[in-house]
Amino acid sequence: MKNKYLIYIFLIVFLSCKKRTKNISWNGNYILPISTDTVNLSKIIGFDNLYLSNDGTHNIYTKSFEVFKLQQEDFLPNFNFTVIDTLEIPSFIYGVPFPPGFEIPISYNESQTLDFGDVKLKEIDFNNLKLKYSVKSNINGIMYLIINIPTAKNNVGNDFTDTLLIPNTNGVLDTYEGSIYLDNYIFDFSNSNSSFNHLATSIRFGYSTENTQNTVLNSNDFISIDLTLEDLNIRSLSGYLGNKEISDTSEIRVLFTDNLSVKNIEIEDPELKLSISNGIGVDAQIKINEVMFNKDQDKLPLQHPTIGQTINLSRANNLGANIQFGYAEILFTNQNSNLNDLISFFPETVDLNYDIEINPMGNHSAYNDFYNDSLSLVINSDIKIPLKFNINDLKFTDTVSLSLTDQIQPNNVLINIDVINEFPVNCCFAIKFLNGDSLIMDSNCVSSAIINDYGIFSEATTSQLQIYLDNDKTNFLINDKKFIFEITFNSPDTILKNPILNNQNIYYKIDLELDTQIEIN
Amino acid sequence: MKSIVIIIFTWSFVIVNASFDDSLKLFRKTEVYTNSNFNIGSTHLPTNFFKKLYYGGQINNNDKGNLEGINNIQRSGMELDINIGAKFKNSKNDYGWYINYQNLITAAGKYNLGLFDLIFRGNTNIDEQLLLNTTAFHFRNHQLLHIGKFFKRFNAGITLGNILNESNGKFGDQDYLNFTNPYKWIVVGNPEIISTGNTSHFFKKNGSSFGLDFQISNPIISNKVNFDFQIKNLGIIYLHNHIKSINYDTSFIYSGLSLDQITNNDSSNSLFNNFSRVNSLENKILITPFEVNTNINFRVNKIDFYSGLYYRFNSQYLPKIYLRVNYFLRNKFRLGGFLNYGGYNKMQLGFNSAIEQKKWSANLTIQNLIGFIPSFGKSFGIILNLSWKVS
Numbered sequence: 044m045k046n047k048y049l050i051y052i053f054l055i056v057f058l059s060c061k062k063r064t065k066n067i068s069w070n071g072n073y074i075l076p077i078s079t080d081t082v083n084l085s086k087i088i089g090f091d092n093l094y095l096s097n098d099g100t101h102n103i104y105t106k107s108f109e110v111f112k113l114q115q116e117d118f119l120p121n122f123n124f125t126v127i128d129t130l131e132i133p134s135f136i137y138g139v140p141f142p143p144g145f146e147i148p149i150s151y152n153e154s155q156t157l158d159f160g161d162v163k164l165k166e167i168d169f170n171n172l173k174l175k176y177s178v179k180s181n182i183n184g185i186m187y188l189i190i191n192i193p194t195a196k197n198n199v200g201n202d203f204t205d206t207l208l209i210p211n212t213n214g215v216l217d218t219y220e221g222s223i224y225l226d227n228y229i230f231d232f233s234n235s236n237s238s239f240n241h242l243a244t245s246i247r248f249g250y251s252t253e254n255t256q257n258t259v260l261n262s263n264d265f266i267s268i269d270l271t272l273e274d275l276n277i278r279s280l281s282g283y284l285g286n287k288e289i290s291d292t293s294e295i296r297v298l299f300t301d302n303l304s305v306k307n308i309e310i311e312d313p314e315l316k317l318s319i320s321n322g323i324g325v326d327a328q329i330k331i332n333e334v335m336f337n338k339d340q341d342k343l344p345l346q347h348p349t350i351g352q353t354i355n356l357s358r359a360n361n362l363g364a365n366i367q368f369g370y371a372e373i374l375f376t377n378q379n380s381n382l383n384d385l386i387s388f389f390p391e392t393v394d395l396n397y398d399i400e401i402n403p404m405g406n407h408s409a410y411n412d413f414y415n416d417s418l419s420l421v422i423n424s425d426i427k428i429p430l431k432f433n434i435n436d437l438k439f440t441d442t443v444s445l446s447l448t449d450q451i452q453p454n455n456v457l458i459n460i461d462v463i464n465e466f467p468v469n470c471c472f473a474i475k476f477l478n479g480d481s482l483i484m485d486s487n488c489v490s491s492a493i494i495n496d497y498g499i500f501s502e503a504t505t506s507q508l509q510i511y512l513d514n515d516k517t518n519f520l521i522n523d524k525k526f527i528f529e530i531t532f533n534s535p536d537t538i539l540k541n542p543i544l545n546n547q548n549i550y551y552k553i554d555l556e557l558d559t560q561i562e563i564n
Numbered sequence: 565m566k567s568i569v570i571i572i573f574t575w576s577f578v579i580v581n582a583s584f585d586d587s588l589k590l591f592r593k594t595e596v597y598t599n600s601n602f603n604i605g606s607t608h609l610p611t612n613f614f615k616k617l618y619y620g621g622q623i624n625n626n627d628k629g630n631l632e633g634i635n636n637i638q639r640s641g642m643e644l645d646i647n648i649g650a651k652f653k654n655s656k657n658d659y660g661w662y663i664n665y666q667n668l669i670t671a672a673g674k675y676n677l678g679l680f681d682l683i684f685r686g687n688t689n690i691d692e693q694l695l696l697n698t699t700a701f702h703f704r705n706h707q708l709l710h711i712g713k714f715f716k717r718f719n720a721g722i723t724l725g726n727i728l729n730e731s732n733g734k735f736g737d738q739d740y741l742n743f744t745n746p747y748k749w750i751v752v753g754n755p756e757i758i759s760t761g762n763t764s765h766f767f768k769k770n771g772s773s774f775g776l777d778f779q780i781s782n783p784i785i786s787n788k789v790n791f792d793f794q795i796k797n798l799g800i801i802y803l804h805n806h807i808k809s810i811n812y813d814t815s816f817i818y819s820g821l822s823l824d825q826i827t828n829n830d831s832s833n834s835l836f837n838n839f840s841r842v843n844s845l846e847n848k849i850l851i852t853p854f855e856v857n858t859n860i861n862f863r864v865n866k867i868d869f870y871s872g873l874y875y876r877f878n879s880q881y882l883p884k885i886y887l888r889v890n891y892f893l894r895n896k897f898r899l900g901g902f903l904n905y906g907g908y909n910k911m912q913l914g915f916n917s918a919i920e921q922k923k924w925s926a927n928l929t930i931q932n933l934i935g936f937i938p939s940f941g942k943s944f945g946i947i948l949n950l951s952w953k954v955s
Contacts, residue, residue, distance in 0.1 A: 065620030069628075071686035074746040076820035086823060443826060459746070552747040553820060556688065 068562040070454075077458070077553040083545050084430060084466075093545050096429060100499055101542030104428040110317065111293055111395060113420035115277065118287050118323075118401050120159050124272035126244050128153045132260055140257035146249030154234075154243045163239035163410060164232045165282040170416075173274045174223040180209055180266040181216040184258035185251035188268065194231040194243050203228060208251060216265065222273075232282070239282055239410070244270060277416060284325050284412040286405055292396045306436035308387045311540045314376055314427040319356060321369030322418025326407060327356040329371075329420075330398040336390035343388050347380040349373050356420070361413060368418075386428065395422075431542040434468065437532040444525050450563055453517050457556040458510040462489045465503045465548050467541035468532040474510065475527040476519060484510050489549075491535045498541035593653035593660070597951035600647065603931055605909040605943025606640035608632070608677060612938040614642070623684065626939060634678030634690055637698050639880055641672025641908035651714065662721065664710040670853070672908055673701035674880035679741075687743040696739035696753065700880055704853065705729040705762070708797060712777055719779040723797040725852070727771030730803060732850070732878070733757035733810075753814040758848060760807050770806045775799030775852045789862040792872075798854040804847045853878050866892040868900070874907075882906040888916060896920050904931065909943040924952045 080086075084102070085093065093102040130151045141147070178188065186209040195203040205223055234241040246268060250258050321327055330353045334345035344350075357369035377383050399420070402412070447453070464470065471488040475481050486508055493502040512520060520526055534541055604614050608629040616623050649664030678694040681687075705728040712721015736754035743749055760770040775797035783790050859872035870888035875881060884906030890898045900916040912932040919926050931945025938944075 063618065063620040067617060067620050067623065069623035069684050071684060072688035073686040074688055074743070076747050076749060076818060078821050078823065078826055079747055079819035080823045082823055441826075461747070554746040556746075557686075 066562045066564055068560055070558070070560050073557045073559065075555050075557070077555050079552045080550075082549045082551070083547065084543055085545055093430070095544075096431075096542075100497075100544075101429060101431045102545045104430060105425065107423060107425045108295075109421060110295055110393075110424045111397070111422040113289075113323070113399065115414070115416065115419075117289055117291075118284065118325075118399075119277075119280075119414070120162055120285070122157075122159060122164075122272075122275060124157060124242060124275075126153055126155055126242060126270045127267070128244065128246060128270070129265075129267040130246060130248065132264055132266070134262065137261050138259055140259050141250050142257050143250055143254040144252040146247060149247070151246045152243070153246070154241065156238060157232075157240040157242055159240055160285060161283070162285040163283040163406075164280060165239060165410060166229060166231050166233065167275075167280040168229045168278040169225065169227070170276040170278045171224065171226045171274075172228070172272055172276060174203075174205075174225060175271045175273050176207065176221055176223070177269040178207065178209055178219045178266070179216060179268075180219070181212050181214055182209075182258075182260065182264045182266055183211065183214055184254045185209070185211050186248055186266075187251050189247045189249075190268075190270070191245040191247075192230075192243070193245060194234075194241075195225075195228050196231070197225075198227045214263075277414075279413065279415045281324075281411070281413045283406045283408070283410045284323075284401060284414065286403065287401045289399045289401070290397070292394055295393045295395065297390055297393055302439050302441050303389045304438045304440070305387050305389065305434060308383075308435070308437060309433045309540060310383060310386060311429050311431040312377065313382055313386055313429065314374065314425075315380075315382055316375070316425040316427075317373045318423045318425070319354065319371045319373075319420070320423070321356045321420045322359050322366060322415070323401075323420055324358050324361060324408070324411065324413035325401050326358045326404055327369070327420060328398075328400045328403045329354045329356055331395065332398065333394070333396040335394040335396070336385050336388055337392045337394065338388055338390050341388070343381075343385060343390070345375070345380060345382075345385060347373070347375055358408065358412075359418065366415070366418060429542075430545075431540045433534045433537065433540045434532055435534070435537065437468075439530045439532075441528050442525055443528050445520065446524060447521060450561055451557075451559055452562060453521065453557050453559040455514055455558050456512040456517050456520075458512075459554050459556065460508040460510070461552045462506045462508070463503050463548075463550040464489050464506065465492045465500055465550075466532075466543065467491055467494045467498060467500060468534055470549070471531045471533075472508065473529040473531070475529060477523050477525055477527070482510065482512070482516065484508070492547070494535065494541060498539040500544070500547055594954040595651045595653065595951055596649070596954060597651070597949065598646075598648045599947070599949045601643065601645040601945070601947045603907070603943065603945030603947075604642040605907065605912075605932070605935075605945065606638065607908065607910050607942070608636075608638045608680075609640055609942060610939055611935055611941050611944045614944075615938055628680075628684050629942075631681075632677055634676060634681060634692060635695050636677045637674065638677050638680065639672065639674050639882060639908045641670065641880060643672075643876075644669040649710070658716045659714070661713055662710070662719070666706075666708040666710060668706045668708060668853075669704070670876075670879055671701075671703040672880040673699075675699045675701075682741070682743070690743050692744065694741040694743070696735040696741065697737045699739075700732075700734035702733070702879060703729060703731045706773065706853075708773070708775075710777055710797075714779075717781055719777065719794075721777040723773070723775040723777055723799065723852075725773030725775065725797070725801070726767070726769045727760065727773060727801060727803065728762045728769060729760070730771055730801060730850070731757075731759035733759075747819060749818040751814070751816050751818070754812075755810055755814060757810040758803070758807055759809070760803050760805070763806075771801055771803040773797070773799060773801040773852050775854060789860065792857075792859040792861075794855075794857045796855040796857070797852050799852045801850040801852055802847065803850065807846070807848055851877060868892070868898070870902075881908070890916060890918070907943075912943055914945075922953075924950070926950050 092106050093104055096103050128151060133149065136147070176190070180186065188207045188209060190205050190207065192203040197203070203225065207221070209219055230242070232239060232241050234243070248266065319329060331350055334350065336343045336345065354371050356371055359369055360367040375382050460472070469488060469491045472484070473481055473487060489506040489508070490504045492500050492504055495501050604611065606613070606629070610627060610629060613623060613627045613629070616627060646667045647664055649662060651660055651662045653660035676695055676698060678690055679696070679699060682690060682694065707726040707728060709724045710721055712719055734756055739753050739755070741751055763769055776799055777796050779792070779794040781790065781792045854877050855875070857872065857874045859870060861868060861870040863869070868890040870890065871886065873883055873885055875883040884904055886902055886904045888900055888902035890900030892898045896919060898918050902914045902916060904912040904914060909932070913934065915930040915933055917928050927947070927949040929947035931947070932941055932943045935941035935944035
């Protein structure tokens with residue numbers, strides 16, 4: 044009987060030690076700050092290059108950016124600098140035993156005029172380049188080759204000269220390849236101002252002192268060398284750069300975010316200036332065929348009298364101490380273009396389709412074209428947008444990700460928003476679910492700041508908004524893990540262009556009251 | 565380290581010298597025993613709360629205790645103290661040796677009620693600054709070996725410990741949380757938290773301890789009143805490996821994310837990015853969680869009155885005062901009750917029963933009778949002592 048009790052006690056104790064089968068959970072009400080920030084126009088639109096207007100009532104946004112730059116490879120041909128030289132061995136030295144260290148007293152001089160189409164080079168200054176060599180030989184004994192390019196001078200005025208050691212081939216034809224890296228060499232292709240594209244080389248060869256016995260050449264012995272200039276990093280060049288037509292399209296990313304859209308925006312006197320500067324010593328003609336502004340799948344072309352017209356651009360002049368650029372300028376305004384529409388479009392990218400012709404008049408400069416790698420043909424744009432506008436349904440839309448840990452299972456949510464508005468715009472908030480449904484809010488708008496008769500800021504307004512999500516909506520939101528947040532801005536009236544200074548702000552605070560179940564393992 | 569060696573040597577010398585005369589007479593009377601104590605409780609939480617923490621389930625509002633002032637200091641904790649040992653007595657007198665293996669597992673926290681409310685009720689109703697200056701917590705799991713000599717009036721011994729877990733934390737005197745502004749959380753925190761965990765190796769742990777045991781018992785007032793004073797495991801813990809610590813300023817103000825962070829889904833300023841434990845390469849020396857226990861008792865006919873004080877160091881323990889009354893039904897069986905105040909609880913009403921046979925004895929104590937009602941009682945504890953005279 045006692046044993047039976049002992050077994051019962053043991054069982055009770057054992058069963059009491061069972062492991063947890065349910066999660067620990069509890070309900071709580073938590074408030075947490077979601078976001079607090081001070082937002083000015085720079086922050087909303089995403090730019091900060093602002094200066095004050097002359098009358099001090101508003102800021103003006105300015106930004107310069109490079110629209111296009113002609114690259115070296117766009118207008119220079121692929122230069123093929125290759126010299127092939129077979130070193131003919133004279134028959135009278137056949138059978139003569141040459142001791143180690145003996146140099147054959149013959150120079151193999153090669154002079155070639157290279158074909159670069161209509162490009163006639165006088166001189167190229169290389170930052171660096173690679174001289175690639177390939178030697179074929181079947182000569183017995185270890186040899187050396189001395190390569191000399193008399194028209195290639197380094198920065199202290201010495202010719203390029205280098206010695207290659209060719210291993211013993213033991214009479215079997217073999218190829219030895221390698222590269223020599225050259226920095227800061229100037230190649231003179233003018234052959235003392237008598238020619239163009241001219242490359243001269245001089246090669247000698249002899250027997251290495253590493254040989255242990257005399258060496259004899261015979262009629263079967265053969266040696267040749269191929270020299271090629273590769274990986275050309277050109278600092279500058281001169282001559283005639285040829286006539287070339289280039290057609291291309293370049294895409295430029297612009298400042299506006301894809302979160303913005305507007306039904307209509309009237310901006311006071313915006314300007315876009317395109318400056319075309321030519322830093323290359325060639326004449327050029329440029330034709331802008333089309334400037335297309337893109338947003339998602341939508342496109343809007345720039346309309347202006349110069350579109351499709353040829354613009355003549357004079358060559359840069361080398362004045363010795365400095366370079367005088369060729370220059371042209373086009374100004375786009377509301378009066379001569381559809382600029383206002385383009386700004387209202389809030390484009391994401393701009394496609395620039397253009398034709399450029401180099402030296403349309405041919406060798407007009409009598410071989411005095413020049414190119415310097417630090418200068419090019421560049422189109423810059425300067426945009427000027429006064430922050431004085433009337434807006435109709437300017438929308439900022441963003442998809443906000445929401446990630447809650449599995450431990451937090453909210454029952455319902457209350458979002459409190461406090462706003463102090465110094466902007467001359469009404470702001471209305473909307474929250475949309477991914478299925479397109481909108482969250483119904485009792486009050487969702489913040490009043491515009493109080494403005495005077497000229498639309499100038501006078502006094503801030505304060506608004507408090509509350510968004511309540513019941514259990515269904517909360518679950519929906521949590522399951523979707525994303526929602527669309529939308530703010531719509533509207534000017535207080537449809538006529539007045541309201542000035543904004545960058546020190547006008549929207550101050551906001553958002554907190555979240557969460558009635559939630561918390562569950563942990 | 566040198567001083568530790570001197571203390572060990574001196575203490576061992578006292579024990580060994582004291583036993584020299586009797587050393588050949590050991591093991592004539594041997595008694596083995598086990599003392600086990602399990603206790604869980606809180607100054608504000610019903611035991612249902614702990615039951616659900618252990619077994620799982622929904623913690624409802626009743627389980628969260630009463631709403632009081634948020635800066636009222638509260639304690640919650642548990643202790644599991646298992647002892648298995650043996651006493652080897654001389655047959656002629658009461659001298660002898662003892663050896664005792666103890667596994668001590670304790671976990672406790674001392675905190676302002678608001679901190680509990682913050683976690684389990686939420687911060688919606690916290691409308692004043694929540695002080696952290698009294699907040700402290702610990703978790704430990706120690707294996708201790710007590711060896712010593714007992715005499716008629718006193719015991720003395722040493723305790724060697726293996727530290728399986730030792731975690732301690734407390735906040736600075738100026739630390740607080742302020743959630744009164746829903747748009748701005750202010751957290752001022754300078755915690756000192758250290759933690760070392762267990763290893764898979766059987767003996768080689770991340771910490772060791774050494775302590776001294778001492779007990780003196782003395783009859784006063786013509787043998788009718790007895791006085792007893794005991795210190796157990798007074799010494800040091802030496803943590804020497806894998807010590808993790810948070811010992812730096814963790815203060816921050818959180819106002820939510822900026823507009824850029826929201827629109828770019830950038831959580832670099834997230835609330836939870838600020839804290840990380842630092843692996844400390846320095847060794848740590850701590851004072852052991854020593855126990856102090858003093859009792860006074862006197863017997864009038866068949867009634868034994870018993871009063872005392874118990875305290876465990878560095879365990880968020882409120883010194884416990886108790887008063888017990890035992891009635892001897894027969895000489896070998898007694899029943900009693902007692903009142904406790906302290907530890908991890910407030911007032912407790914307990915029950916005690918003991919039986920003593922020639923060869924064996926047993927003692928069962930229920931720490932808090934109200935603890936049998938989990939939705940109401942705030943503590944539950946059982947002490948079971950068994951001993952068997954082998955020879």
